[in-house]
Amino acid sequence: MLLDIQYLSKIYGESCGHCLEQTGDEHGRAICPGCQSVVAVNRVNLRVEKDEVLGIVGESGSGKSTLLQLLYRDIKASSGRVFFQDMLDSDGLPVDILKLNLLETTVMRNKLMSMIYQNPRQGLNFLFSAGGNIAEKIIGAGERHFETIRSRALHFIDKIELPISRIDDYPETFSGGQQQRIQIAKALSSSPKLLLLDEPTTGLDVSVQAKILDMIRMLQQEMSFSMVVVSHDLGVIRHLTDITVVMRNGSIVEYGLTDQILEDPQHGYTQLLVSSIL
Amino acid sequence: MNMPTQNSSRLQVENLCKSFTLHNRGGRKINGFAGVSFSVKPGELLALTGPSGAGKSSVLKTIYRTYTPSRGTIYLDRGQGRAVDLAACSESEMLCYRRSDIGFVTQFLKILPRISALEVVAAPLIDIGTDKKDAVTRAAQLLRSLHIREELFSVSPLTFSGGEQQRINIARGVIAPKKLLLLDEPTASLDEESAGRVLTLLHELKKQKICLVAIFHDRDRMVQVADNEYHLEQNN
Secondary structure: OOEEEEEEEEEEOOOOOOHHHHOEOOOOEOEOOOOOOEEEEEEEEEEEOOOOEEEEEEOOOOOHHHHHHHHOOOOOOOEEEEEEEEEEOOOOOEEEHHHOOHHHHHHHHHHOEEEEOOOHHHHOOOOOOHHHHHHHHHHHOOOOOHHHHHHHHHHHHHHOOOOHHHOOOOHHHOOHHHHHHHHHHHHHOOOOOEEEEEOOOOOOOHHHHHHHHHHHHHHHHHHOOEEEEEOOOHHHHHHHOOEEEEEEOOEEEEEEEHHHHHHOOOOHHHHHHHHOOO | OOOOOOOOOOEEEEEEEEEEEEHHHOOEEEEEEEEEEEEEOOOOEEEEEOOOOOOHHHHHHHHOOOOOOOEEEEEEEOOOOOEEEOOOOOHHHHHHHHHHOEEEEOOOOOOOOOOOHHHHHHHHHHHOOOOHHHHHHHHHHHHHHOOOOHHHOOOOHHHOOHHHHHHHHHHHHHOOOOOEEEEEOOOOOOOHHHHHHHHHHHHHHHHOOOEEEEEOOOHHHHHHHOOEEEEOOOOO
């Protein structure tokens, strides 16, 4: 098992102490009636195996992106524990990544886990060139030799099918789809064990979407890393994932093989979601 | 875990049932099939027969876990006495069994656009770690044996005719060695010559001791390869 998420929750606002029990899918709400706090993620338990591609679907506000941000430590969890296969303490015992300090979180992000955001401005430093962005990640993963860093950056620029001659251009000179590809190159340049993708193709035109999805799938097969993909687009989920989780009101309402979720959904909400595919 | 009875079977299905609950239609229940029991030995082909709507395809989809079983067991012998109940295993385990042990040739080709026929067919071999070059070579051999024209190898199968698509589907299903192969109407849209080639391929798979469960729309073709028959009645 690569990732083990246990009772992970995120509450926005001053909690009255009963928010988790009074919200979630069984109550049909994410706002605590007692204190009006918003429970974005409610006691989520989830496991991701090595080489597995897990999809998370659900309507806006269901908590899917928040869950991803909690895993990447972009935001602080309210409660729960998350264990990552290769995160062990000096005694060889699993470390709860929610308890890592800033330095340890940076090491985790540079060596084990990468994130691709919907908005490339979140994932790229627009003051650095494309090559500089990729190099930053490679240096973060521990590489110090200039020639190695440069050749690895070139390798990934080539992988994402950008002209090598553009390695020193700045992100703002690229199109949205190209910026997204640079994010992919940056994220993968440290050879992470887990790639988190938050709506990776939303807002891109369909031909660019297809190219990005093909590229992610190809690189995943080639480099064999696990992925957690958040998308509201069931086409993206069908295209990329092996297992799918359906979220509503901060809770997981269904977990299953992706073809089972799409062809034999068990939960009423999943049935509604699947029947809404155009 | 041991198989409860008939230890020489590769696949043993016991009292398998599937019903669908439509939550958005007031919880209406639709019966897919019920009480299905059969066993298949290595190298045997079991044909599922019955009228349209009896649940033949649903049985295959339930064994593959595209449909969640409502009740019953599906024991698959993975060799060396290791048997697993596909009806009760976790999703991650099922994913592993699909990659290593179970193939499914579905009725219609469902693939990603933009990917060439050669890559589509080679993919299951690459998934289990075969070198890409070797996988592509094997895929080309298989496509030639099924009489797919070489000029089509680099084209997406979604642009092919129904019969060509069906042969791509079969090639993709049989390229990687599996213990169990499920086939949903593998010869449905094929002419006599192509269907004959597919039946020859099925005979070869039986010689390799692969366990086969198949649905045929044409009884004449079925009797040429089937060892046993399991008949499903309408709404049984």
